[in-house]
Amino acid sequence: MNWEPWTGCYPASAGCDNCYFYGPNAKRFGQNTITKTDKFDWPIRRNKKGEYNIKGDKILATCFATDFFLPEADEWRSEVWAMVKERQDIDFLILTKRIDRFMMGLPEDWGEGYDNVNIGCTVENQELADVRLPLFLSYPIKRRFIAVSPLLERIDLTNYLHGVDHVTVSGENGRDTRICDYEWVLDIKEQCERAGKTFWFKSTGTYFKRGNEVEKINPFKQGSLAKELDINISDGKRLF
Ligand code: SF4
Known part of the structure; x- marks a missing residue:
């Protein structure tokens, strides 16, 4: 809701x-x-x-x-x-x-x-991650997650994952929006895996790149395609 x-x-x-x-x-x-x-x-x-x-x-x-x-x-x-x-x-x-x-x-x-x-602290690129996440971790908050939304480039979250429970990743949705590269998504998933954090690939965004191909994804399929790729890391608890 x-x-x-x-x-x-x-x-x-x-x-x-x-x-x-x-x-x-x-x-x-x-x-x-x-x-x-x-x-x-x-x-x-x-x-x-x-x-x-x-x-x-x-x-x-x-x-x-x-x-x-x-x-x-x-x-x-x-x-x-x-x-x-x-x-x-x-x-x-x-x-x-x-x-x-x-x-x-x-x-x-x-x-x-x-x-x-x-x-949930949103970050979209490395520069914003490096500015926002140290602040985020310094505040008195009991439950934290990072929302990478929209994912605009390869991002290294390694230094910040110790302080959060969970990471979500989404591509950008809309006309003339920026590409979401699956390699960047998998990279964040691997960072979460190494840190023992849960991870959810929420949406591919409109322009989704896999290998050398960029596919235009219908808005109603962006969430279901992300799910079909089956890369989420869950601990069985409901977050959303
Ligand atoms: S993405 Fe839209 S709703 Fe969110 S902070 Fe930016 S302008 Fe506001």
Whole structure:
């Protein structure tokens, strides 16, 4: 399940150039206006019987279509943290390309982190990995994963894998997007294998290179093809 407490975003780094939601179209459609959605308080809404509308034991993918740490959302984040704390029975999966803003507005009782928060730091190339991941590992977070999305070049994550539970990799999706080379994907998978970390190849992206061939993959098949390649490393636990 996805929860988008706000909508709107704008590019933060190289991986945003063709952002599905807010890349080249943002100006045209005014999508970069950041506003609360009507689902802002969704996790704590109750029905007439007084029960939560969202039952427990769920994973809520939070801000997957915007960014949790946008400066424009600073004033709302404390309310969101309070909802996250109230719903200890839900795992909140939070992805960000703005990990440098992680400490902005953390709750006073955050300590080493809430048990039900799993933060995903996105990196797209080696330069961003080397800037973001040391920061990411320095913050008080109990559960961490790296989301390589979109994968734009060969990346060495070896120095950072000790501090994370899991890595996901995706190619870029959309028209005129950049190539995802299967060799780069396999390289990250091998790094995870050596470090004893779980790994998920989530999507091939639109232009997927294997050997010397670049294939254009239909958006509806990018996830299933990645799965068919059968290179995931699982420990049996559900992450998404
Ligand atoms: S941070 Fe994410 S949602 Fe925002 S523009 Fe970049 S890719 Fe799009």
